[in-house]
């Protein structure tokens with residue numbers, strides 16, 4: 001079935017709400033407004049205001065309420081409009097959701113799912129464009145997902161809800177309108193493995209989320225130049241699937257990591273370090289990285305484009321790695 | 324300490340008030356042009372219009388002195404214009420030009436201008452309030468008798484930062500004028516659906532902040548309330564809070580299906596258009612006539628035309644400058 005990432009996400013939400021009475025969705029404008037990115041459009045009408053709850057502009061309070069409701073036996077799905085606004089709830093996510101199981105000596109688990117958009121590319125400037133998923137991937141106690149395909153948008157929510165611990169799902173804003181094919185029998189996807197989105201022998205391009213389409217385009221361009229890149233979509237940013245990375249790099253001997261975060265202290269640094277640790281003797285070149293320029297994302301189109309990783313940057317980094 | 328603003332009967336309108344009309348008209352016509360420019364993709368990103376709410380910024384800012392500071396939200400074209408940020412540099416900013424007031428780095432939501440002490444342009448709901456408290460703290464500690472006017476929507480009242488800021492400002496008796504633009508909806512969420520206690524003035528009163536509820540569609544009322552509040556704030560009586568009851572005539576941002584309010588309600592509020600209301604009163608007193616109004620329209624149109632031409636003729640910042648201003652250049 002042909003569908004969009006947005007509709008796939010909505011279908012997953014609808015199914016979760018229909019299948020389990022403990023599941024409810026809450027967040028700013030998820031109901032009457034239909035979701036700030038129209039993901040939850042129509043769900044209020046279908047499931048009512050108890051289960052599709054509009055919240056006040058109180059990120060810390062409603063994320064914290066999600067933590068509490070999860071511990072009390074519900075399966076909340078909390079939507080935060082964007083990762084930028086999640087900073088107002090950082091305390092609840094990092095100091096509560098991620099720690100309570102451990103702090104309580106294993107007594108209280110927090111089966112909470114938090115969804116939020118991330119990323120740039122729509123000229124929304126520095127308070128609406130950052131990619132901070134790497135920060136969350138830093139924190140033990142959280143599982144961090146980044147669906148990059150329509151199938152993952154459809155399939156990741158169910159296993160996230162089945163997880164006894166907090167899961168954060170990052171939806172890149174530029175993916176919502178992307179179309180893709182969905183198999184008719186929608187099975188939950190498994191979350192433990194990265195996916196090889198394109199096989200190749202000459203180098204490994206590692207990416208996730210909103211950068212996947214760019215990296216696939218770069219791989220096509222490289223192919224035209226006779227370089228066959230393998231493209232790995234991390235899918236789960238915490239815990240990272242070391243085996244898939246190592247297996248690929250052991251074959252290709254070269255790797256470039258591409259993401260929209262800043263490189264300094266970023267997720268790409270972690271991935272590159274892991275490749276170096278695991279594959280040092282297999283590598284024929286230093287692990288390359290392509291990330292955003294180390295600036296707050298600017299508004300002007302040409303400056304925003306210059307700040308973000310582009311297909312050409314990926315191609316150039318790949319060519320350098322194989323040169 | 325909560326009180327409806329002391330009434331003095333309807334404010335008499337004087338010749339000087341023609342300037343308030345002119346300011347509101349500048350905002351209205353500027354934004355109407357922005358809509359066209361957005362459709363033709365000259366302006367991009369999120370753009371939030373102030374159309375319908377012009378009396379609020381116009382009335383409040385008319386009471387500020389040149390050394391006072393303004394902190395606003397992403398819905399701040401009007402505040403910037405009436406504060407004296409040139410229309411040219413605002414339009415250029417929205418075009419993403421280097422000649423823009425934020426060098427094209429901010430866009431519609433992040434207008435900044437040091438020369439008018441205009442501190443943004445903040446797109447995190449509630450994010451400006453603590454900053455306003457800090458500006459006032461800095462002024463107070465340096466013995467300046469400045470006031471910081473901080474604008475925010477009623478949606479921000481649900482954020483922790485609202486409560487933390489009011490408390491701190493009151494505790495330290497800081498010269499902040501909190502201006503809550505209550506347009507009834509935070510995106511699609513009505514005030515009653517987000518506040519257990521929808522009286523905003525009561526909330527301010529809980530922090531011992533004097534609070535007045537004001538008809539935000541009547542620029543003369545806004546000015547009267549703001550004048551009193553600014554004076555008291557400047558005199559060292561601590562922060563004051565104005566709830567300015569207003570309405571946005573358009574969508575939350577450029578596109579919005581408006582499933583959350585009905586057309587009748589919008590039509591009802593449109594009948595209270597602050598520009599038409601003041602025009603009517605000025606006319607009735609014989610302070611403006613068709614000729615004066617036509618001349619004013621013409622002058623405003625010329626200003627907007629000039630701003631657009633300036634923005635069109637502007638230049639893109641060289642990409643080599645991308646990493647400038649991440650850290651200060653002066654220290655290096």
Ligand SMILES: Cc1ncc(C[n+]2csc(CCOP(=O)(O)OP(=O)(O)O)c2C)c(N)n1
Pocket residue numbers: 028057059081085088398446447448449475476477478479480504506508509510575
């Ligand atoms: C912390 C935070 N959460 C959510 C948003 C998304 N958002 C932008 S404007 C807005 C509504 C704010 O309403 P209000 O404060 O009443 O101001 P208005 O837009 O009506 O002027 C929301 C939810 C945001 N920008 N910042």
